[in-house]
Amino acid sequence: MARRSTSGRAGQGTWWAGLPGLAYLVALVLAPLVIIVIFSFLSRAKLGVGVKWEFTVQPYVELFYSESLSGERSFDPTYLQIFFNSVVYSLITALVCLVLSIPIALWIATRPPKWRTLLVFLVTIPFWTSLLIRTYAFVIILNDNGPINGALTGLGILSEPIPMLYTPFATIVGLVYSFLPFMILPIYASAERFDFRLAEAAYDLGATKGRVLMRIVLPAVRPGIIAGLILVFIPALGSFLAPELLGGGKTSMIANVIAAQFGASRNWPFGAALSVMVLVIVMLALVAFAVVARRSSRRGSQQSLESLL
Amino acid sequence: MAATEASALSIRNVSKAFPTPEGGEVKALDDVSLDVADGSFMVLLGPSGCGKTTLLRCIAGLESPDSGEIDLKGTRIDDVPVWKRRVNTVFQSYALFPHMTVTQNVAFGLQMDKLPKGEIAQKVDRSLELVRLTGLGGRRPSQLSGGQQQRVALARALAKEPEVLLLDEPLSALDLKLRRGMQLELKRLQQETHITFVLVTHDQDEAMSMGDRVAVFNEGRIVQVGEPREVYLRPRTRFVADFIGEANIVDVITEGGGAAITGWGAIPGESWAADSPAIGDGRRVAAVRPEDVMLTAGGDGRFPIIDATFIGGDLHAVVQVGDMTLAARQPAADATGLSTGGRCDVAFRAGSLRIVED
Numbered sequence: 001m002a003r004r005s006t007s008g009r010a011g012q013g014t015w016w017a018g019l020p021g022l023a024y025l026v027a028l029v030l031a032p033l034v035i036i037v038i039f040s041f042l043s044r045a046k047l048g049v050g051v052k053w054e055f056t057v058q059p060y061v062e063l064f065y066s067e068s069l070s071g072e073r074s075f076d077p078t079y080l081q082i083f084f085n086s087v088v089y090s091l092i093t094a095l096v097c098l099v100l101s102i103p104i105a106l107w108i109a110t111r112p113p114k115w116r117t118l119l120v121f122l123v124t125i126p127f128w129t130s131l132l133i134r135t136y137a138f139v140i141i142l143n144d145n146g147p148i149n150g151a152l153t154g155l156g157i158l159s160e161p162i163p164m165l166y167t168p169f170a171t172i173v174g175l176v177y178s179f180l181p182f183m184i185l186p187i188y189a190s191a192e193r194f195d196f197r198l199a200e201a202a203y204d205l206g207a208t209k210g211r212v213l214m215r216i217v218l219p220a221v222r223p224g225i226i227a228g229l230i231l232v233f234i235p236a237l238g239s240f241l242a243p244e245l246l247g248g249g250k251t252s253m254i255a256n257v258i259a260a261q262f263g264a265s266r267n268w269p270f271g272a273a274l275s276v277m278v279l280v281i282v283m284l285a286l287v288a289f290a291v292v293a294r295r296s297s298r299r300g301s302q303q304s305l306e307s308l309l
Numbered sequence: 310m311a312a313t314e315a316s317a318l319s320i321r322n323v324s325k326a327f328p329t330p331e332g333g334e335v336k337a338l339d340d341v342s343l344d345v346a347d348g349s350f351m352v353l354l355g356p357s358g359c360g361k362t363t364l365l366r367c368i369a370g371l372e373s374p375d376s377g378e379i380d381l382k383g384t385r386i387d388d389v390p391v392w393k394r395r396v397n398t399v400f401q402s403y404a405l406f407p408h409m410t411v412t413q414n415v416a417f418g419l420q421m422d423k424l425p426k427g428e429i430a431q432k433v434d435r436s437l438e439l440v441r442l443t444g445l446g447g448r449r450p451s452q453l454s455g456g457q458q459q460r461v462a463l464a465r466a467l468a469k470e471p472e473v474l475l476l477d478e479p480l481s482a483l484d485l486k487l488r489r490g491m492q493l494e495l496k497r498l499q500q501e502t503h504i505t506f507v508l509v510t511h512d513q514d515e516a517m518s519m520g521d522r523v524a525v526f527n528e529g530r531i532v533q534v535g536e537p538r539e540v541y542l543r544p545r546t547r548f549v550a551d552f553i554g555e556a557n558i559v560d561v562i563t564e565g566g567g568a569a570i571t572g573w574g575a576i577p578g579e580s581w582a583a584d585s586p587a588i589g590d591g592r593r594v595a596a597v598r599p600e601d602v603m604l605t606a607g608g609d610g611r612f613p614i615i616d617a618t619f620i621g622g623d624l625h626a627v628v629q630v631g632d633m634t635l636a637a638r639q640p641a642a643d644a645t646g647l648s649t650g651g652r653c654d655v656a657f658r659a660g661s662l663r664i665v666e667d
Binding site for chain 1: 369370371391392393396397398400402404405406407408417418421422465466469
């Protein structure tokens, strides 16, 4: 008992040091969430902004049904379609980022340490300018008179420009661009700890480059891949700028609809209900990632030769 | 090329240089040639940085030589990619795949060869049995002791039945007692499998106890190749004499038609080893083992004893002879009267002095 005061981990006795951070989280993360959930069960204010304090589930009904002027309800998949599109765009974004990031991250991780620091620094350079400005830059790059179409028509590959701007393609290009560093950095962090002598051993045992990558390197950087997928998929799902500026309203994602409800449509409860749905999708996605991650690591550990073959 | 046909491995004039951070170049291998007989146990011995590991990596294909040729069973392999060479390596760090079980580790190389499932299972079982790890196939490397990990690394390489097995300081991470056991184990494995072993070590005892032949490396070159006993008894250079076992290196000058050691006197003819190179003219160096330096006690002895210590049944003594010190070792029974600060006479056992290259 004499050692009670010195046992345990450093900092154990200073629990109160966490209070400011905790207060911050409660006030600025939890409270707005609670407000959104409450608003989603309230009625629409007849005039102006805000909500009428009258309980209803109408906002959630609006997600699935539309009401004609005569008051007749019918199933309307408009919003489900937008949710579906958002999830698909975000998944495509995460996968494209993954495919682009693995070679970049591995390449950086195999440079001499001095170079690695510089290269990681270069990866973070886009953060120096506002995402808004960088997304606008893609309006210039992708438009019908922009450099890509200009080059393709100038070289005679195309007779007339392909419309790229204001398409789902432009939206995904913008999303991939915005979130690529969030995929590169965690994969790099895993790859940097990888013992490249294991790759040598695999070569020595007869593995070609592709097999070394698939069987030895990727399993080792899996934690980075999972972190990267989460870090890209979740913000992509809620992203507003790329679909707004590059998708041109035609390919709205859920965040644009939510923004419209709080803005032009003045339907705060419905905007709140949409937000709650996004929250639910994100939580489901996180659970799915966790299950996949757990299952694949368990398979790796328990796989006997028989099940492997 | 008769020599090449009998060789599992033939290395011809291989050189390899690495750039240094200062912008210069180090010659890791400098015109190295070596033949390894089929089914033999070859040890590459030398201090760290002498190039022995670089040669091993060139054979494995993990480095490519700047010049020279490497033949495996008469076929040139230095331009064959690493994954196609019928050569496997046991790495110093073992390099076991941490996300795979022991069985999966051993099966990995066989899967790369796309063998049928049944054959893989059979070969994995046989390899694990060979290294006495039967029953541990389901464990992860992290659940094994250092010695067991070593055996998995061996089983993984042996499962592929390579023409040549390369071992890069395989025992250096084990404690002394385990190391002794593994030395015998490796020797047994080599004899049972008839696979040609090439083992790299900086430990001369290891080289002496395991190798059929030993190649001694220094500064990127092979300075001597031979059976361990022969290399010990007939060192060709000062480095070999010094590195393998202990040796006194004494300066020898020609004096009046014979040879002499400064501060000691003329060397009697019978002191020379029968096959020692001739001294020729001028100054040369000779090697003599401490156990061949015989001390006799006496108050009127010519040489002061700087240090005399009994270790086990032997006396280890250091004697001042002119400008140099001589190490001597003799059984305690013959060492009466020899103590630190005393004086003694020094003689060399017949046939013990040998001229070596400086």
